[in-house]
Amino acid sequence: MLSKEETKHIAKLARLGLSETEIERYQKDLSSILDYIEKLKEVDIKGTKPFTHPIEISNITRIDKAKPQPTEIAKKLIDLMPGQKDGYLKVKSVFE
């Protein structure tokens, strides 16, 4: 069973501002899902290589250079920002 403190710590790592009631609910939910997942401990994985991707492909690289985009695209993206000033993304100050 996950402790309440652990659950709070995970919520913080996940950047989820949860209430006390929600923390309690997720503590219970996650614990029962983790119990189910324990099943995997039965599997003999000796000598098995981890599988990261369903198809074998090699790395695809390109020159690290921005592709020029029409200004309408930039405008659309800026319009989607919750806070903006003079075409720049506005954020709260990081330092007090």
Added chain:
Amino acid sequence: MNMKNFPQTIKKIQEGLKKKDFTASELANSYLEAIKEENEKIFAFLNITEDLALSQAKAVDESIAKGEDLPLLAGVPCAIKDNMLVEGVKCTSASRILENYVAPYDATVVKKLKDRKAVILGKTNMDEFAMGSSTENSAYGVTRNPRDLERVPGGSSGGSAAAVASGQAVFALGSDTGGSIRQPAFCCGIAGLKPTYGSVSRYGLMAYASSLDQIGPLANNVEDARIVFEAISGRDPLDSTSCELKPFLETQGKKFTVGVPKEYFIKGIDPEIEKIVKGKIEQYLALGHKIEEISLPHTEYALACYYIIATSEASANLARFDGIRYGYSSKEAKSLLEIYMQSRAEGFGAEVRRRVMLGTYVLSAGYYDAYYLRAQKVRALIKQDFDKAFEKVDAIFTPTSPSLAFKIGERTQDPLQMYLSDIFTVSVNLAGVPAISVPCGKIGDLPVGLQVIGKPFEEATLFAIAKDLEDQI
């Protein structure tokens, strides 16, 4: 003109348009009317794109008037799951966090449909960020199963399945991470294909679990599913996991050997479903094909493996929703950290938060080896099971789901119970192989579907087998 006067399949629509039996605009209007009539009841659509549909239909009519060649999807009314971008149209993934998000560009699959002159009727309801098996996790309301309004349409592509099954679209696109095309196709009694990983571009699909996600068609019959798959598949420079496909091999008249894995007929499956699926397999045998019992020994670990890998990838993919760059941003927040914490807490629904929490936990310091790394190794064993089976057989038959479309609200209190709806579908995503669900009977009014699993990039075999099964109904 009454809806019933219009043909319902892609090829017949094309014939009708060519013979000028009706216009693309008349067809689009009749579907838009059907949506307006049904949406209050079924709620398959989050957003109806009437202006787009009518302008696309008009362009098709003009093209016909000029005597131009028509692409196969020209004038065919379709619906798009709301996690794929259609330029200039709202795209929410059924989440509050994207309530006002307007797509700045087209997903590759949408661009391909537009190039082939399909008519886009609207965006369909889904479980938020494709996390769920019932479409009950939508922030905007529940979609009802057109076969029984008290029941769920399955999920997460429940809106797409319900729209097609109730005549509100000829076909729809869905996405499938652990069964999200096949299980709703099963619940609504239509065909649904999860293509081989890499065969369809994911550019412009909102990522849930990137190593599992794949876009595919939901349609009323196998031929339409095949036509749509051929239209949307192929290599896309904007998705480096997409592959160039080889032309389909000729399957006409071919006799197949199909495996039936004993691990899929176990305690927990509805005995009526088992009976119908087994009866269907008998019928297939009678057509002169071979059936062999096979074993996929790691099947019972697939669901646990899936929930580690999918939630890990989801916790990383959904980190982009931070209340800063786009989407919902909490007005109450006083600091940068509070913006992240509050926007995500207020913007994400309960299931999304649960999966992000689980993924964060299994990836966190000290747990990586025990969960994520172990799951990746089990995933390798699941893939090996399929590789071994495919040395002997051309395809595999299983039931698509262990239980019929369930009642709305029946499983919402117990996440694990909900997750078990996907027990027969998740292995396919873990192995990256293709699978199609086709209707194979009914219990009362509720459809039962059979899943055909194939070798990577051999969708042609799946379509051939699925067509034979369909003709037997």
